[in-house]
Amino acid sequence: MNSPNPNSLKSRFTKGLVKALIRINKNHPRSSSSPSISSSPREIRRRYHKIKTAAYASMACAVGTRRAWSRALLWKIQNQACNGGVVRRSIGSSSHYSMKKIVEQNKINELRKVVPGGEGMDTWSLLEETAHYMKCLTTQVKVMSTIVEIYSPTT
Amino acid sequence: MNRALPEMLNCMNAPGTIIAGNCTDMTVMERQRDRMKWQKCDHHDQQQQQIQYNFGGSELGGVFSLPIHAQGFHGFLGGNPAVKPDPSSENRWAELGFGSCGLVLNNNGTAGLEEMGNVLNNNISKTFSCSPAVAAEKRSSDTVLSQKLSLPAGKESFKKRKADEVQSNKAATAESDSTEKRMKSCAEEGDSKITEQISTKNNNKESSADTSRDNSKASEVQKPDYIHVRARRGQATDSHSLAERVRREKISERMKYLQDLVPGCNKITGKAGMLEEIINYVQSLQRQVEFLSMKLAAVNPRLDFNIDDLFAKEMFPTCGANFQTIGMSSEMTNSAYLQLNPMQRLASCGLDMGLNSTDLALRRTISAPGSIPEPFLDTSCFTQDQPTAIWDADLQNIFNVEFQQGRSSFQSQPFTGSIEGSNLKMEM
Numbered sequence: 001m002n003s004p005n006p007n008s009l010k011s012r013f014t015k016g017l018v019k020a021l022i023r024i025n026k027n028h029p030r031s032s033s034s035p036s037i038s039s040s041p042r043e044i045r046r047r048y049h050k051i052k053t054a055a056y057a058s059m060a061c062a063v064g065t066r067r068a069w070s071r072a073l074l075w076k077i078q079n080q081a082c083n084g085g086v087v088r089r090s091i092g093s094s095s096h097y098s099m100k101k102i103v104e105q106n107k108i109n110e111l112r113k114v115v116p117g118g119e120g121m122d123t124w125s126l127l128e129e130t131a132h133y134m135k136c137l138t139t140q141v142k143v144m145s146t147i148v149e150i151y152s153p154t155t
Numbered sequence: 156m157n158r159a160l161p162e163m164l165n166c167m168n169a170p171g172t173i174i175a176g177n178c179t180d181m182t183v184m185e186r187q188r189d190r191m192k193w194q195k196c197d198h199h200d201q202q203q204q205q206i207q208y209n210f211g212g213s214e215l216g217g218v219f220s221l222p223i224h225a226q227g228f229h230g231f232l233g234g235n236p237a238v239k240p241d242p243s244s245e246n247r248w249a250e251l252g253f254g255s256c257g258l259v260l261n262n263n264g265t266a267g268l269e270e271m272g273n274v275l276n277n278n279i280s281k282t283f284s285c286s287p288a289v290a291a292e293k294r295s296s297d298t299v300l301s302q303k304l305s306l307p308a309g310k311e312s313f314k315k316r317k318a319d320e321v322q323s324n325k326a327a328t329a330e331s332d333s334t335e336k337r338m339k340s341c342a343e344e345g346d347s348k349i350t351e352q353i354s355t356k357n358n359n360k361e362s363s364a365d366t367s368r369d370n371s372k373a374s375e376v377q378k379p380d381y382i383h384v385r386a387r388r389g390q391a392t393d394s395h396s397l398a399e400r401v402r403r404e405k406i407s408e409r410m411k412y413l414q415d416l417v418p419g420c421n422k423i424t425g426k427a428g429m430l431e432e433i434i435n436y437v438q439s440l441q442r443q444v445e446f447l448s449m450k451l452a453a454v455n456p457r458l459d460f461n462i463d464d465l466f467a468k469e470m471f472p473t474c475g476a477n478f479q480t481i482g483m484s485s486e487m488t489n490s491a492y493l494q495l496n497p498m499q500r501l502a503s504c505g506l507d508m509g510l511n512s513t514d515l516a517l518r519r520t521i522s523a524p525g526s527i528p529e530p531f532l533d534t535s536c537f538t539q540d541q542p543t544a545i546w547d548a549d550l551q552n553i554f555n556v557e558f559q560q561g562r563s564s565f566q567s568q569p570f571t572g573s574i575e576g577s578n579l580k581m582e583m
Binding site for chain 1: 406413426430444451452
């Protein structure tokens, strides 16, 4: 990891996230004159929501539309922007064979809820999307924690 | 010529021997043919020789169904000298045991044979390109053989076999990608038989699958469109169960891959347990993202980012600790120390932030606060050079308060992950 690949997922995600963070901070200016508690919890929470959305959006943009989960995420974010967060849910069917199968199918349905866009997928595609989504999530966490570590004290 | 005919007829009578692939016999015949000085176009000669060479193995015997153009043979077999087909090719066809194919031959003569020769040459030379090896492969089953024929014959059985070839390609897809690729490429290049044999040798189950497929072939003449899946030994060959098994195999393969991705899942074997772990892991990752974005919101001031700097730092997340050992900046020290508590939590969740950075932070808090920013920070980009002094006094208070704020707001969050929850209590 010594030489950064400018086209890697990580780089694309980082660029997008940083731009979004700059924009958010411009829109929510903090009073930096005094380092006392300048922002109310409400303001923090609002900024938190925006940053969270920005993180997911920049990750989805970095992945592009190659993956079903990124498409679903982008669609959801766009809808949230337009409609105020209407989320459609379709419930997968459950099997009837045996207790074990029912438990397994329930778990798969839970996984569908966790992974964005997992509602309308069959099991195999869902597992594939889950794998890619996990990798992207770990990248996201790494980058964001690095950002936090680097830039948080510079207020 | 007179010599040739009886020889040829003998060959006809004993197609099996010829089919066994005696190339030498054929070359002898070929030489005799050439001696006869049949008047032929050059390119046809070449074609025919090509065909001969290709048919050295002559697995086509018994399987091959020629187009109607083959009717020209009859004239030749009848010993009609007026017919001027390519004798060598005709010879080959005869040697291949055409009689056993039950072809209807008439006296169509030259044109038909030439055409057939062309057709055959075009198709067969495409599919069969290695005759000696082919001869060696003769021992393989006829069914294996027949699948690879792609001649545009008009017989229904041939169509069925062609469909089977397509389906067998699909089946190979279902079974294993490597086999599929081999088979598909071979259908084009003509190494199909060899690789088919290799694959059948490698997979015992596939050999039994062949027989099972052949047994079920009779019932499937009418439907060439559905997917063939090779049945394993001792397993049902019902199409539904085969498809089901393919699906289950794919899913279990995916689960194994996911097991490698999720840390600490090596011991869990059941599908439900694995799924549970996967769900927990994904949820914990999502909660981490939420936590980090909360921290960014709470702590993140005006950020005049220089993206290059960000990359420089990002690319050395573990080396960042090394930079700090130089004892450069003060603003990093106190905040870093406080920041490291959640960092530790993240570290325990499998990130790169090492615990050694905690020790470094402790050391830094003790050291006198300097006002030297870190070397790789572009200070011109940062507008907060003055408050360094203020930091020393109030930084810890600030961050303590902010963290408490964060904690209180966190309690409203569904922050119930096992790892994070325990660490939170441990450190805060």
